[in-house]
Structure formats: C-alpha cells, structure tokens
Amino acid sequence: MRRWATLLPVAALLLPGLTACSADDPAQAGPPRPQDAEKGEKVDVEAFLDELEGSFDDGxxxxxxxxxxxxxxxxxxxxxxxxxxxxxxxxxxxxxxxxxxxxxxxxxxxxxxxxxxxxxxxxxxxxxxxxxxxxxxxxxxDPRAQLDGARDEITEVRYSGEDTLAGATVRRYQVVAKVAASAAPGASGPAVTDYWFDTDGRVVRRSVDLGASGSASFTWADWDTPVDIVxxxxxxxxxxxxxxxxxxxxxxx
Incomplete structure (x- = not known):
C-alpha cells in the first residue's frame, strides 16, 4: 500500500485543587467533540481530524x-x-x-x-x-496525507446540523482554513470545505467551493463492502x- 498520514487524539484533564474553577465550569471547557456539538457550535479541531482520519482504517x-x-x-x-x-x-x-x-x-x-x-x-x-x-x-x-498540514491551517470547525444524503441522516460540518500558498491565483479569503459523516462516524462526503474556479466533491458509500482490486x-x-x-x-x- 502507499501514500498518506496519521493523527493523535486530544485529551483534556482538569485536576481538582489546582484551580478555583470547578471541572464543570463551562468557561473552562474547550469546544465539544463533533458528536456532542449543537447546531452552529464550534467543535474541537483535533477531535474532528481524529474522527476524519478514523474513517480510513487499515482494511x-x-x-x-x-x-x-x-x-x-x-x-x-x-x-x-x-x-x-x-x-x-x-x-x-x-x-x-x-x-x-x-x-x-x-x-x-x-x-x-x-x-x-x-x-x-x-x-x-x-x-x-x-x-x-x-x-x-x-x-x-485519501486525504490523510493532508491532515497534518491542515491542522496548522484550520481556523475553525463548526457543526452545521443534521442533513440528508442518499436518504440517510448525516451530520454536516464546515471547516474554515487559511488560504494555502498553493491556492489558485486570485483566491482570497478563507477556504471553506464541508464534510458529512454518517451515524457510525465515517465520512461520506466532502465538498469544496473553489469560487470562480468552480467546485469539487467526493463521496464515499457502502463502507466495508468487499472490493476486488488487482x-x-x-x-x-x-x-x-x-x-x-x-x-x-x-x-x-
């Protein structure tokens, strides 16, 4: 097999007694994990990337x-x-x-x-x-090779709410990133990519608005259906x- 990267999950630990704030204090909590977010809420970037990378497990x-x-x-x-x-x-x-x-x-x-x-x-x-x-x-x-670089470029990930794709309920997220140096000439403003995940937490669609250059979409379906590639x-x-x-x-x- 060939090409493309790995990610590390994020862990947050609050130790009682080291701060005057309780571990339940929402002011001290970071953004929620993707599956715990409410519509319109920002989510933890590292947790989002970890879930995305997890779609591409070996096999x-x-x-x-x-x-x-x-x-x-x-x-x-x-x-x-x-x-x-x-x-x-x-x-x-x-x-x-x-x-x-x-x-x-x-x-x-x-x-x-x-x-x-x-x-x-x-x-x-x-x-x-x-x-x-x-x-x-x-x-x-297979976007895994791009994820390490994406970590430095992403400015926010926001949960857009539930959506329907191919008759199934999915969760949609909007990823906002700085424009890369390799972007098309004339590109300006942040780069926006939408991702959809199924109820098993696997990515099923990726869509990018390229502005004046057009758009690009990629869809995954029938996860774990046997394939024969020789x-x-x-x-x-x-x-x-x-x-x-x-x-x-x-x-x-």
Whole structure:
C-alpha cells in the first residue's frame, strides 16, 4: 500500500485543587467533540481530524464518486481499499479531455496503471510523475496525507446540523482554513470545505467551493463492502514509452 498520514487524539484533564474553577465550569471547557456539538457550535479541531482520519482504517473499503466543475471538468466513480499508509484504487474517470472519453486508473501497492483511449484497451504502467490531474483525485480519495498540514491551517470547525444524503441522516460540518500558498491565483479569503459523516462516524462526503474556479466533491458509500482490486495481467500491460509509440503510429494514420 502507499501514500498518506496519521493523527493523535486530544485529551483534556482538569485536576481538582489546582484551580478555583470547578471541572464543570463551562468557561473552562474547550469546544465539544463533533458528536456532542449543537447546531452552529464550534467543535474541537483535533477531535474532528481524529474522527476524519478514523474513517480510513487499515482494511476499510468503500465505493466512491467524484466531480470537479469549472475550468477543468472531471467526474468518475470506482472502489477503494485503504491500508496503514495508502490505498488501492480502481477508478473510471470521464470527461478526461475536451473531446470526452474515459480513463481507467488503478493503483495496487506501489504500482499505478492507466488505461487511456490511445492505449487501445491496454494498461499503461506509470510513475508518480506521470499522474497529472489524477493525482488530485487520489489525494481527495485519501486525504490523510493532508491532515497534518491542515491542522496548522484550520481556523475553525463548526457543526452545521443534521442533513440528508442518499436518504440517510448525516451530520454536516464546515471547516474554515487559511488560504494555502498553493491556492489558485486570485483566491482570497478563507477556504471553506464541508464534510458529512454518517451515524457510525465515517465520512461520506466532502465538498469544496473553489469560487470562480468552480467546485469539487467526493463521496464515499457502502463502507466495508468487499472490493476486488488487482493489478492488470502482464500480457495486457505496456510502458509509457510503448504508449508513445502507439500514439505516433496513430498520428501517422
């Protein structure tokens, strides 16, 4: 398995006799944990991140869908299986290019494969430097590697109340963070991301408003449903160099 991070839970301890205030004094209590918050109330950031990271336990599986709108349009669906430090994925991406078409993306362990229109049904073994736009899709599928940095950027997490997603009752939270240095040109003000969690405390949706650049959403469903993600057969796998040869022959007519 490959990629992405861990978190530490937060503990608060009030020792009687060390302060004039009682441990029950609300003025001394920090923000509540996510599951204990009332609508509109800020929640403990560390506890929120801990709950988010807990969705991706080793062996966890899910079906996913995603959509990006704006100058770049992309949507797709597939399956994921999470490990201690990464995940295996089997995704199909649509609207890959202005002309349309689909791309299949599969990662198994440290290996990544893509099946593109020009490969004529064959899988292309690619490296991390060749992922391009698909790298952002993989980061959205497993945000653990971003959480350590997020801890320093988040200014508040607020419980937005109950919501309904795919017919189920979920809890919605709004995360406000400082604009990262890597944000799109012209971005200003805080970055706002919404998360939805099911009654088991697992994330089921993430949505980001990118302002003038558009929006992006990622949805997890059917947690712990068995998935079967395996590497393509070697007889159906080619290298990037072999793909370039295919492209040149196709261009030549």
């Amino acid at each position: 966890a599986t899910a079906h996913v869908t995603f959509a990006v709108s704006g100058q770049v349009k992309l949507h797709g669906r597939g399956s994921v299986e999470y490990g201690d430090d990464g995940m295996d994925v089997d995704l199909r991406l649509a609207d890959w290019q202005p002309g349309g078409g689909t791309v299949d993306l599969r990662t198994v362990g440290d290996a990544t494969y893509m099946r593109v229109p020009e490969s004529r049904g064959l899988w292309v073994a690619i490296g991390a430097d060749d992922l391009g736009l698909t790298d952002s899709v993989l980061q959205d599928a 590497a393509p057969p070697e007889t159906r796998t080619i290298t990037v160099r072999e793909l370039e040869k295919l492209r040149r022959r196709q261009s030549a007519g």
